[in-house]
Amino acid sequence: MAGSRRDRGPSSPWSLESVVPRVQSMDTSSLLLELYGRIPPLAADAVDGLSSEDLCRPPAPGANTIGWLVWHLARVQDHHISELLGTEQIWAGGDWARRVGLTPDPTNTGYGHTEEEVRAVQPDGPAVLLEYLAEVDARTSAMLEGLGPDDLDRVVDRRWDPPVTLGVRLVSVADDCLQHVGQAAYARGALGD
Numbered sequence: 201m202a203g204s205r206r207d208r209g210p211s212s213p214w215s216l217e218s219v220v221p222r223v224q225s226m227d228t229s230s231l232l233l234e235l236y237g238r239i240p241p242l243a244a245d246a247v248d249g250l251s252s253e254d255l256c257r258p259p260a261p262g263a264n265t266i267g268w269l270v271w272h273l274a275r276v277q278d279h280h281i282s283e284l285l286g287t288e289q290i291w292a293g294g295d296w297a298r299r300v301g302l303t304p305d306p307t308n309t310g311y312g313h314t315e316e317e318v319r320a321v322q323p324d325g326p327a328v329l330l331e332y333l334a335e336v337d338a339r340t341s342a343m344l345e346g347l348g349p350d351d352l353d354r355v356v357d358r359r360w361d362p363p364v365t366l367g368v369r370l371v372s373v374a375d376d377c378l379q380h381v382g383q384a385a386y387a388r389g390a391l392g393d
Contacts, residue, residue, distance in 0.1 A: 228352065232344045232370060239277075239377045240330070240337050243270050246384035247326035250391075255323050259390035266391075267329065268321045269384040271300055272310035273377040274333040279309045280373045281340050284356060284366065290335045299328040344370075 226234075247255065247270055255267030264272075275291060282289040289306045291297065297304035301322035310321070323329050352367030364372075 228349045229345055229347045232347065232374075233341060235374050236337070236340055236344060236377075239273070239374070239381055240333055242378075242381040242385065243273070243333055244330055246270060246381060246388045247329055250326055250388075252323060252325050254391060255326065255329075256319070256321075257391070258318075259387040262315050263387070264318055264383065265321070266384045266387045267300070267323045268310065268313070268318045269380045269387065270329045270333070271321050271323065272313075273380040273384075274329065274336050275309040276311075276376050276380075277340060277373055278332075278336045279306070280369060281336070281343060284369065285339070285343060287339075290332065290339065296328065296332050299324050 246266060250266065252267075256265050258265050278289050278291050292304050292306050301320060302308065310317075347366075352365060352370075354366045355363045356366050356369050357364035
C-alpha cells in the first residue's frame with residue numbers, strides 16, 4: 201500500500217515478510233505460528249514513531265489508548281500462555297511494570313479496566329511495549345513449535361461448560377490479540393500522522 205507504515209522502512213525486527221518464509225507446509229504448529237506471528241508486526245506498525253504522549257492519548261473520550269491496547273494484548277497472551285505452560289508470567293519478572301507505570305500484579309491483564317485504570321497505563325515509549333511483546337511472542341512461538349493435532353483436544357480449563365481445550369484457548373487468545381491490535385491501528389489513524 202502506498203503511504204502505509206510499511207513503506208517507510210523497517211524500524212522493528214518484525215514484518216509480515218519475515219513471518220511467511222518460516223512456513224513450509226501447513227500443519228497444526230505452522231498454522232498457529234503463522235497466526236500468532238502476525239501480531240508483533242501489526243503492533244509495531246501501530247506504535248512505531250509514537251511518543252509516550254501519543255501512546256497515552258485516547259482517540260476519543262473514554263476510549264482505550266494505543267499504549268493500553270498493545271500492553272493489554274501482550275498481557276493477555278503472557279497470562280494465558282504462562283498458565284498453559286505452568287510457568288511464571290514474563291510480566292512478573294524484569295522491569296516491565298515500572299516502565300508502564302504499574303505494579304507487577306500478575307492478575308492485572310487489563311480485563312474490565314475502568315477509564316481511570318486505562319489512563320494509569322503509561323508506557324515510557326513504544327520500545328517497552330514491543331520488547332515485552334517480543335519476549336511473550338518468543339515463549340509463545342516456542343510452545344507452538346512443538347504442538348501436534350492431538351494436543352489441541354487437551355482440556356486446559358474446566359471452569360467453563362463445555363470445558364475449554366488447548367485449541368479453543370489458543371484461538372481465543374489470538375482472536376483477542378488481533379482485535380486489539382486492529383483497534384490500536386485504528387486509533388493510530390485517528391492521531392492523523
